[in-house]
Amino acid sequence: MDVKISKGADIKLKGSADRVYANVANSKYYAIKPSDFHLLTPKMVVKVGDYVEAGDILFYDKNLEVIKFTSPVSGSVIDIVRGAKRKILEVVIEAETDIKYKQFEIGDLANLNKQQIIDHMLNAGLWPLIRQRPFATIANPMESPKAIFISGFDSSPLAPDNDFIFHGDDYLFQLGLDLITQICDGTTHLNLDGNSNPAKVFRTAKGVQINHVFGPHPAGNVGVQIHHIDPINKGDVVWYLTPQDILTIAKFFKDGRYDASKIIALTGAKVKKPRYYRVIQGTSIAPIVADNTHEGEKRFITGNVLTGERINADGYLGFYDFQISVITEGNYSEFFGWLLPGFHKYSLSRTFFSWLNSKHEYDLDSNNHGEERAYVVTGQYESYMPIDIFPVQLIKAILIEDIELMENLGIYEVDTEDFALCEYACTSKIPVQSIIRRGLDIIKKECS
Amino acid sequence: MKLMHNILKKIKPHFEKEGALSALYPAYDAFETFLFVPNHTSQSGTHIRDSVDLKRTMVIVIIALLPCLFFGMWNTGYQYHLQLASAGLQSIEDYNFWDHFFFGFWKFMPLVIVSYVVGLSVEFAFAVNRKHQVNEGYLVTGMLIPLTMPIDVPLWMLALSVIFAVVIGKEVFGGTGMNILNPALTARAFIFFAYPTKMSGDKVWVHSADKIDGVSGETALGQLASLVDIDPNDETVISKISEFSSDGAYSLSNSFLGIIPGSVGETSVIAIMIGAAILLFTGVGSFRIMASMFIGGLSMAYVFNLVAPDTNLFMSLDPIHQLCIGSFLFGMVFMATDPVSAAQTNKGKIIYGFLCGVLSVLIRVFNPAYPEGVMVAILFMNVMAPLIDHYVVEANIKKRLKRLKVDE
Numbered sequence: 001m002d003v004k005i006s007k008g009a010d011i012k013l014k015g016s017a018d019r020v021y022a023n024v025a026n027s028k029y030y031a032i033k034p035s036d037f038h039l040l041t042p043k044m045v046v047k048v049g050d051y052v053e054a055g056d057i058l059f060y061d062k063n064l065e066v067i068k069f070t071s072p073v074s075g076s077v078i079d080i081v082r083g084a085k086r087k088i089l090e091v092v093i094e095a096e097t098d099i100k101y102k103q104f105e106i107g108d109l110a111n112l113n114k115q116q117i118i119d120h121m122l123n124a125g126l127w128p129l130i131r132q133r134p135f136a137t138i139a140n141p142m143e144s145p146k147a148i149f150i151s152g153f154d155s156s157p158l159a160p161d162n163d164f165i166f167h168g169d170d171y172l173f174q175l176g177l178d179l180i181t182q183i184c185d186g187t188t189h190l191n192l193d194g195n196s197n198p199a200k201v202f203r204t205a206k207g208v209q210i211n212h213v214f215g216p217h218p219a220g221n222v223g224v225q226i227h228h229i230d231p232i233n234k235g236d237v238v239w240y241l242t243p244q245d246i247l248t249i250a251k252f253f254k255d256g257r258y259d260a261s262k263i264i265a266l267t268g269a270k271v272k273k274p275r276y277y278r279v280i281q282g283t284s285i286a287p288i289v290a291d292n293t294h295e296g297e298k299r300f301i302t303g304n305v306l307t308g309e310r311i312n313a314d315g316y317l318g319f320y321d322f323q324i325s326v327i328t329e330g331n332y333s334e335f336f337g338w339l340l341p342g343f344h345k346y347s348l349s350r351t352f353f354s355w356l357n358s359k360h361e362y363d364l365d366s367n368n369h370g371e372e373r374a375y376v377v378t379g380q381y382e383s384y385m386p387i388d389i390f391p392v393q394l395i396k397a398i399l400i401e402d403i404e405l406m407e408n409l410g411i412y413e414v415d416t417e418d419f420a421l422c423e424y425a426c427t428s429k430i431p432v433q434s435i436i437r438r439g440l441d442i443i444k445k446e447c448s
Numbered sequence: 449m450k451l452m453h454n455i456l457k458k459i460k461p462h463f464e465k466e467g468a469l470s471a472l473y474p475a476y477d478a479f480e481t482f483l484f485v486p487n488h489t490s491q492s493g494t495h496i497r498d499s500v501d502l503k504r505t506m507v508i509v510i511i512a513l514l515p516c517l518f519f520g521m522w523n524t525g526y527q528y529h530l531q532l533a534s535a536g537l538q539s540i541e542d543y544n545f546w547d548h549f550f551f552g553f554w555k556f557m558p559l560v561i562v563s564y565v566v567g568l569s570v571e572f573a574f575a576v577n578r579k580h581q582v583n584e585g586y587l588v589t590g591m592l593i594p595l596t597m598p599i600d601v602p603l604w605m606l607a608l609s610v611i612f613a614v615v616i617g618k619e620v621f622g623g624t625g626m627n628i629l630n631p632a633l634t635a636r637a638f639i640f641f642a643y644p645t646k647m648s649g650d651k652v653w654v655h656s657a658d659k660i661d662g663v664s665g666e667t668a669l670g671q672l673a674s675l676v677d678i679d680p681n682d683e684t685v686i687s688k689i690s691e692f693s694s695d696g697a698y699s700l701s702n703s704f705l706g707i708i709p710g711s712v713g714e715t716s717v718i719a720i721m722i723g724a725a726i727l728l729f730t731g732v733g734s735f736r737i738m739a740s741m742f743i744g745g746l747s748m749a750y751v752f753n754l755v756a757p758d759t760n761l762f763m764s765l766d767p768i769h770q771l772c773i774g775s776f777l778f779g780m781v782f783m784a785t786d787p788v789s790a791a792q793t794n795k796g797k798i799i800y801g802f803l804c805g806v807l808s809v810l811i812r813v814f815n816p817a818y819p820e821g822v823m824v825a826i827l828f829m830n831v832m833a834p835l836i837d838h839y840v841v842e843a844n845i846k847k848r849l850k851r852l853k854v855d856e
Binding site: 011013059109126127160200231233287301305306307308310315325327329330331332333334335336337338339342345348349351354364366367369370371373374375376377378379382388389390408409410414416420423424425426427428429431432433434444 | 792
């Protein structure tokens with residue numbers, strides 16, 4: 001199936017990763033952050049000082065105890081960081097140099113049934129890789145989804161290139177797909193970038209429905225793809241995961257151990273040599289960014305600049321992230337910044353004269369470029385929202401906490417990332433993504 | 449620049465929570481953010497933000513209004529000098545371009561100053577009182593209000609209408625972004641109904657027209673309003689009609705250039721079109737509203753053409769000519785497009801604009817006592833806009849529910 005998207009925008013940033021792998025020593029510190037999983041209440045199994053192997057349980061989901069979270073490395077738990085109200089923020093593990101893996105008995109791959117695959121994934125801590133729409137939470141293994149969606153590409157700014165990453169992984173990828181297709185009775189969709197020629201590993205994938213998505217960002221967002229291919233109605237559940245998750249699953253079933261390695265891109269204008277890195281889930285970014293960033297005040301982000309989370313220079317990679325972005329922290333005041341012609345101020349609108357001066361790539365910083373205001377400009381979000389909903393009306397429904405209206409306006413179809421471009425473009429500087437998250441949380445609580 | 453920054457930094461503590469002047473913090477904040485785009489960085493969601501903000505958007509509208517402003521100043525002088533010439537007091541050749549312009553400049557600047565000083569004072573008072581930030585909305589409203597006024601409007605009347613517009617038109621609803629009616633039109637409507645003698649007739653549109661016995665300083669619409677129930681053979685009627693022919697005072701080319709009497713900013717089609725081009729190119733103004741309102745007005749004028757009796761020149765006037773006179777185009781480009789009071793959905797904007805156009809022409813033609821229909825039409829559609837949006841959104845909801853039923 002072909003999907004053409006016209007609404008959206010590609011924000012061209014400086015600092016895309018060169019297509020080479022950088023060699024860097026593995027980090028000593030790793031962390032699993034319960035805050036990466038929306039609405040999760042963790043119940044700790046380990047305590048500070050415990051020794052764990054890769055694949056050993058760290059904590060589980062208090063509301064759905066079968067969902068376990070395991071250690072990506074072997075070593076000792078050195079810290080459980082807590083925030084306000086003793087909320088657990090990070091479970092930090094100091095890794096051994098040689099990782100010891102817990103062995104899982106898989107049995108004959110060809111004879112695994114649906115329930116066995118799910119049970120193995122749950123026990124090894126692979127299940128959290130599978131998320132669901134609506135709500136963008138970890139999938140409930142007891143439910144059966146109407147489809148599984150895999151977005152084969154990431155269209156967000158400076159995103160890692162899967163065609164490069166997956167070079168030579170044909171066997172593992174197909175193995176993973178064969179397993180994943182068994183856990184869902186509906187169709188598994190693999191969505192590829194229609195604007196480019198995807199790698200052979202994706203083009204030749206079997207057992208899945210291949211769809212091509214054309215157009216600018218957010219074409220790669222799974223929510224946009226679901227909306228155009230098999231939209232979610234009230235009561236429907238769709239599961240989704242990323243291509244690298246498929247590899248992780250395949251490696252686990254092939255070797256019987258939780259190999260949590262993945263490939264990430266270090267990107268952004270503040271990076272000296274933006275490249276690809278092979279790391280382990282939850283790694284501290286310190287060894288990666290050390291000596292590889294330019295001078296000046298910086299912002300480190302796990303994920304991309306639109307949806308990622310801000311971390312420290314020694315913070316940890318997010319569970320679902322395949323990218324680290326480093327940009328300039330824009331805490332400067334600008335004299336008459338709103339009045340001057342602005343030949344160098346990038347804008348999706350043409351209100352600054354930068355359209356005269358359109359460059360290949362831009363170095364955008366974290367400055368807000370203005371203060372928050374009430375909604376004045378209209379029609380702006382609609383230009384960046386390829387899903388057939390009324391974004392501003394939905395946001396207003398969330399602000400007044402009208403659940404029925406939120407449902408009617410299509411909140412089941414969206415996640416915060418689908419609104420990221422709206423938030424970027426917003427003239428009134430409204431915190432759009434956090435409002436959408438609040439709406440999803442309200443609905444989720446109402447449903448449970 | 450650095451000096452200003454340091455001064456601001458130095459006095460800031462006085463306005464903060466513990467300071468003696470903390471009640472005035474919104475005023476300080478408005479002043480600081482006027483000079484400097486603040487050093488705020490993104491705290492949630494996206495880590496990068498577009499350069500555009502509300503101040504920039506408002507400035508673009510003001511820039512788009514400048515051609516109308518400058519032309520209006522020139523035309524004010526030109527119309528006055530034309531009147532002197534027709535009264536036999538002076539010859540129009542005695543004045544050059546700059547004489548016209550500066551005459552208008554000195555007459556018009558007091559209106560602009562009063563509008564901004566009074567309007568912003570009210571805004572600041574509300575901001576300080578309610579402890580919210582001073583919003584930028586008035587930057588545009590403050591320019592629009594004087595541009596829709598006749599040049600001789602008494603300043604106290606202007607001030608009163610500004611206060612009415614800001615308080616009743618905007619602040620009682622919660623300030624910029626929350627209002628139902630367009631504040632600039634609210635000001636004009638207030639003054640129109642409260643002091644009709646200063647806003648209509650043939651003695652208000654040119655400076656000192658009531659003192660000088662020159663040619664009639666009537667607007668094209670006022671003139672047309674007297675041509676709706678006529679005897680086509682009457683001589684005065686024929687002379688009046690001839691004013692709309694190609695060499696008359698209200699000819700299409702004169703209306704297009706804008707060298708006719710009227711509110712300061714509304715007369716020149718060329719100046720308005722430059723403004724429209726700026727708004728559309730920057731993406732600040734809505735093409736949907738402008739285009740659909742133009743088509744709406746044009747269609748209505750065509751329909752009138754088809755059914756016009758011989759005795760009604762207003763109805764049989766050429767549709768393009770019909771739209772070029774009065775404030776139709778000014779209202780279309782600068783008033784109907786106000787995003788807060790217009791319809792907010794894309795489909796809604798098209799319906800809203802079309803009805804604005806239809807009603808504008810309908811009201812001006814069918815109510816001769818009341819030639820300026822655009823103002824009332826847009827205000828009426830402002831009230832109707834939420835209803836239009838409601839049905840557009842409702843259609844989207846129905847579509848989603850239908851999909852649910854088809855799936856089951």
